[in-house]
Amino acid sequence: MKKIAIFAKVHDPRCQGVADELITWLEGRGLVPLVEGHLSRHLGGRSGIAAEEIPALADMAVVLGGDGTLISAARLIGSREIPILGVNLGSLGFLTEITLDELYPSLEACLSGDYRVSHRMMLVSTVERDGREISCHRVLNDVVINKGALARIVDLETVVNGRYLTTFKADGLIISSPTGSTGYSLSANGPIVHPALECLTLTPICPHTLTNRPIVLEADGEVTVRLISQHEDVFLTLDGQVGVKLKCGDVIRVRRAEHRTRLVMSGSKDYFEVLRTKLKWGER
Numbered sequence: 001m002k003k004i005a006i007f008a009k010v011h012d013p014r015c016q017g018v019a020d021e022l023i024t025w026l027e028g029r030g031l032v033p034l035v036e037g038h039l040s041r042h043l044g045g046r047s048g049i050a051a052e053e054i055p056a057l058a059d060m061a062v063v064l065g066g067d068g069t070l071i072s073a074a075r076l077i078g079s080r081e082i083p084i085l086g087v088n089l090g091s092l093g094f095l096t097e098i099t100l101d102e103l104y105p106s107l108e109a110c111l112s113g114d115y116r117v118s119h120r121m122m123l124v125s126t127v128e129r130d131g132r133e134i135s136c137h138r139v140l141n142d143v144v145i146n147k148g149a150l151a152r153i154v155d156l157e158t159v160v161n162g163r164y165l166t167t168f169k170a171d172g173l174i175i176s177s178p179t180g181s182t183g184y185s186l187s188a189n190g191p192i193v194h195p196a197l198e199c200l201t202l203t204p205i206c207p208h209t210l211t212n213r214p215i216v217l218e219a220d221g222e223v224t225v226r227l228i229s230q231h232e233d234v235f236l237t238l239d240g241q242v243g244v245k246l247k248c249g250d251v252i253r254v255r256r257a258e259h260r261t262r263l264v265m266s267g268s269k270d271y272f273e274v275l276r277t278k279l280k281w282g283e284r
Contacts, residue, residue: 001111005034005058005082007051007073009065014089016042018064018100025104031111034058055080060110062103067093071239074122074140074261083117085110085264092277094182097266106264116265120179121198121219122257125238129250139239140261141180143254145225145246146172146205148233153208157226160217165202167228168212172205175223175254179261182278184240190214195271200254222255 004026008015019035020043026033034057040048049057055077061084063070070086070093077084086096087103098106109115125143127135147154156168176185181193181201190203191214198219204212217223227234227250236244236252246252276282 001059003032003034003057003059005054005061007036007063008039009069010038010042015064051076058082066090067095070095071140072241075138078138079259081259081262083262083264097274117262118265120195120261120263121177122261123177124255124257126253127244127250135244137238137242138257141183141239142174142176144174144237151231151233154229154231154234157228159224161221168204169208170204170206174203176201219256225252
């Protein structure tokens with residue numbers, strides 16, 4: 001590994017300081033830091049590279065911030081499948097589980113090839129309108145169809161692998177990867193799914209019919225959802241960061257992506273410890 005991409009929560013002064021130190025550390029070892037352009041403008045004249053150009057150049061990525069910053073970087077890196085080392089500068093994250101104290105030892109291990117990765121399934125979501133694809137995105141966490149604050153319940157005709165499942169009458173529908181099961185899906189009473197599994201989870205948001213429950217589907221399935229409500233205020237949200245306004249008749253298709261995200265794992269904690277800590281299990 002020679003070229004190390006650096007992404008950070010750009011408006012966080014602490015992330016800026018750590019990024020500046022990291023660049024100096026990498027350069028001192030003869031490595032090439034690839035600094036994302038928005039970050040470089042907060043680092044007093046450091047040269048930067050447009051975010052979309054970085055994946056083709058980098059051998060590895062370091063993300064400084066929280067889970068949201070890492071999710072954004074994972075979508076950008078996409079098919080390159082380079083290892084991502086997520087460093088959480090706040091509270092422990094579900095994805096950014098490496099602490100600041102572990103940053104440089106973890107980097108040393110990565111550079112020597114002595115590290116473990118967690119392979120995370122990603123999703124591809126497309127939107128079709130009048131028979132034409134108008135949107136296509138790769139996501140790590142989830143694809144969410146939801147109504148605006150004043151819209152009535154929406155009707156979502158849902159098909160799995162060409163077979164009709166049901167028409168959800170709800171505030172929305174969450175289609176999540178195993179990684180995304182501890183995100184929005186969890187707050188909507190969806191199941192926690194171990195990230196090593198490969199599957200899709202459908203979780204209705206406040207369904208009108210109380211017997212509509214979350215359902216776990218095979219990873220190779222394709223979920224097709226048609227919006228059949230005449231509403232002006234329904235959106236598709238991808239990883240909670242990208243939005244597409246939907247119209248009646250739009251068709252959303254979600255399937256497993258061909259490529260995965262590779263997250264460098266902490267050597268000091270495991271997934272169950274992260275769950276216990278984040279969800280405060282065992283505390284009174």
